[in-house]
Amino acid sequence: MISFFILAVTRRSSAPEEAVLLKRIAQRDEKAFERLYDLYAKLTYSLILSVVKKQGDAEDVLQEVFLQVWEKASTFDVSKGNAYAWLITLARNRAIDKIRSKDFRKQSRETVADEPELSSPGSEGNPLDSLVVDERAQIVKQALRQIPVEQREVLEIAYFGGYSQSEIASKFNLPLGTVKTRMRQGMKKLYSLLKERL
Amino acid sequence: MAIDNERFEEQCAAYVLNALEGEEFREFKKALAEADPDVKRIYEEMQWTALHLPLRIDLATPPPEAKQKILGLIRRRGVSIQETLFAKLATTLGFRRPQFALGFSIAFVVLLGGLMYYTFFLREMIYQRDQQITVLRSELSSQQKRFAELREDLARKEEILKVLQSPKIDVVIMNGLEISPTGYGKIIWDPDRKAAILQISNLPPVPKDKDYQLWVIKGQKPVSAGVFSLTDPVKETFFKIDQLVEPNKKAISAFAVTLEPKGGVPQPTGKMYLLGKPS
Numbered sequence: 001m002i003s004f005f006i007l008a009v010t011r012r013s014s015a016p017e018e019a020v021l022l023k024r025i026a027q028r029d030e031k032a033f034e035r036l037y038d039l040y041a042k043l044t045y046s047l048i049l050s051v052v053k054k055q056g057d058a059e060d061v062l063q064e065v066f067l068q069v070w071e072k073a074s075t076f077d078v079s080k081g082n083a084y085a086w087l088i089t090l091a092r093n094r095a096i097d098k099i100r101s102k103d104f105r106k107q108s109r110e111t112v113a114d115e116p117e118l119s120s121p122g123s124e125g126n127p128l129d130s131l132v133v134d135e136r137a138q139i140v141k142q143a144l145r146q147i148p149v150e151q152r153e154v155l156e157i158a159y160f161g162g163y164s165q166s167e168i169a170s171k172f173n174l175p176l177g178t179v180k181t182r183m184r185q186g187m188k189k190l191y192s193l194l195k196e197r198l
Numbered sequence: 199m200a201i202d203n204e205r206f207e208e209q210c211a212a213y214v215l216n217a218l219e220g221e222e223f224r225e226f227k228k229a230l231a232e233a234d235p236d237v238k239r240i241y242e243e244m245q246w247t248a249l250h251l252p253l254r255i256d257l258a259t260p261p262p263e264a265k266q267k268i269l270g271l272i273r274r275r276g277v278s279i280q281e282t283l284f285a286k287l288a289t290t291l292g293f294r295r296p297q298f299a300l301g302f303s304i305a306f307v308v309l310l311g312g313l314m315y316y317t318f319f320l321r322e323m324i325y326q327r328d329q330q331i332t333v334l335r336s337e338l339s340s341q342q343k344r345f346a347e348l349r350e351d352l353a354r355k356e357e358i359l360k361v362l363q364s365p366k367i368d369v370v371i372m373n374g375l376e377i378s379p380t381g382y383g384k385i386i387w388d389p390d391r392k393a394a395i396l397q398i399s400n401l402p403p404v405p406k407d408k409d410y411q412l413w414v415i416k417g418q419k420p421v422s423a424g425v426f427s428l429t430d431p432v433k434e435t436f437f438k439i440d441q442l443v444e445p446n447k448k449a450i451s452a453f454a455v456t457l458e459p460k461g462g463v464p465q466p467t468g469k470m471y472l473l474g475k476p477s
Contacts, residue, residue, distance in 0.1 A: 030273075033272065037265055042258070042259055043257065045264075050255045058260075063268050070275065071275075085249055092252075136250075137253040137254070140250045141253075144254055158217035159216075163217060164217050165219070168217070180208045183211045184204075184210075187211040187215075188211075190247050191243050194247060
C-alpha cells in the first residue's frame with residue numbers, strides 16, 4: 001500500500017531540505033516542525049510500534065521523540081549525518097528504553113548515544129533518498145527473506161527487540177559465539193544484497 | 199591492542215544494532231577511533247545496512263490527535279522554559295515558589311536601576327563641584343595676588359610715613375619739561391636716615407620696554423637713583439628711593455627723570471621728563 005507517508009517522501013526533495021527544516025526548527029519555526037512531522041511521523045511511529053508493541057506506548061514515545069527534535073534541533077550537525085538517521089536512531093533508542101523500563105530487564109549495558117555516529121555524511125546514508133520508498137522497502141523485505149532465517153532472527157530481535165548478544169544467546173539457548181557469528185554473517189549478507197539492488 | 203577484522207566485524211554488527219555490551223563495547227569504540235579507512239568502511243557499510251532495517255516494517259499511521267498534542271506541547275514549552283528558568287532562579291536563591299523569585303528579580307532590577315540613577319546623579323554632582331572648585335581656586339589666586347599687592351603698597355606707605363614723620367626733611371620740587379609740561383614730581387628726602395620718597399603725577403604711561411629712571415646730578419655728573427614704572431599715570435604715585443645715599447644736600451645740583459630702556463642704564467640716554475633743583 002502506498003501510504004500518505006510514501007507519497008510524501010517520494011515528493012520530498014532530499015536531505016538538504018530536511019537540514020533546512022531542522023535549522024528552521026532550531027529557530028522555533030512551527031511550520032517547519034509540522035512539515036518534518038508530516039514527513040517522518042509514520043515511519044518513526046511504525047518503528048516505535050514495532051518495538052513497544054502497544055499503541056499507547058508508541059504514541060508516548062513518538063511524542064518524546066518529536067519533543068526532543070524540537071528541543072535539540074539546534075544540535076543537529078548536517079556534516080555528521082542526515083535527518084533520517086538522526087530521527088530513526090532517536091526513535092529506536094527511545095522505544096527500546098521504554099520496553100526495558102517496562103519489562104524490568106535491568107541491564108548495566110552501555111548503549112549507543114541518541115545521536116547516530118555517522119561517518120557517511122549527506123544523503124548517502126539515507127534510505128529514503130534515491131529510489132521510490134516503497135520500492136526500496138520491498139528490496140529490504142526481500143533481502144531479509146533471502147538471508148538464513150537464524151541470521152535474520154538474530155538481526156531483528158537485536159534491532160527491534162533491543163536485545164544484547166548475550167541476551168539473545170540466553171533467549172535462544174545458543175552459545176554466545178554462535179550469536180556473534182550469525183549477527184556478523186547476517187549483516188554482511190544483508191549488506192551485499194542491498195548494495196547490489198540499491 | 200588492535201583487534202583483527204573478523205572480531206571487528208562481529209563487534210561492529212552488534213554495535214550498529216545496539217547489541218554490544220560491557221568490555222566489548224569499550225573495546226570496539228577504541229578500535230573504531232583508531233581504525234584505518236578500510237576498517238572504517240566496514241563500520242559505514244554495517245551502519246548503512248542497519249539504517250535500512252526500519253523499511254521492512256509495515257507502516258502504521260499515528261492517530262491525528264498525536265500531532266495536535268505534540269504541537270500543543272511545543273507551544274507550551276516556551277512558557278515552561280521561562281517557568282523553569284524562574285524555578286531554577288528560585289532554587290538558587292532559596293525561594294520555595296518561583297513567584298517569589300520573579301518578585302525578587304523585579305525588585306532587584308528596580309534597585310539596580312535606582313543605583314544606576316544615583317550613580318549618575320553623584321557623578322553629575324561631583325562634576326559641578328569640580329567646576330566650582332576651579333572657579334574658587336581662580337578667585338583665591340586672584341585674591342592672593344591682590345593681597346600681595348596691598349601688602350606691598352602698605353609697606354611702601356609705611357616707609358613714606360616714616361620719612362614724612364622725620365623732624366628734618368628736605369623737599370625738592372621737579373617740574374615737567376617740554377615733553378611733559380603738566381608733569382610734576384617731588385622728592386621728600388631725609389638726609390639723616392638716607393631715605394627718600396619720590397612722588398610723581400601726570401607723567402605719560404611707560405611703554406612695556408621702558409622705565410622711568412631718577413638721576414641725582416652732582417656737579418655735571420648724573421648718578422642713577424633707581425628706576426620705576428608708572429602704571430596709573432592719573433594717580434599721584436609714590437616710590438621709595440633706595441639709592442639716594444648722599445647726605446650732603448649741597449653736593450646735589452639737581453634731580454631729573456628720564457625715560458630709559460627697561461631696567462635702566464648707567465648714564466642717561468633718553469628724553470628728560472622732569473627736572474628740579476634743591477633750594
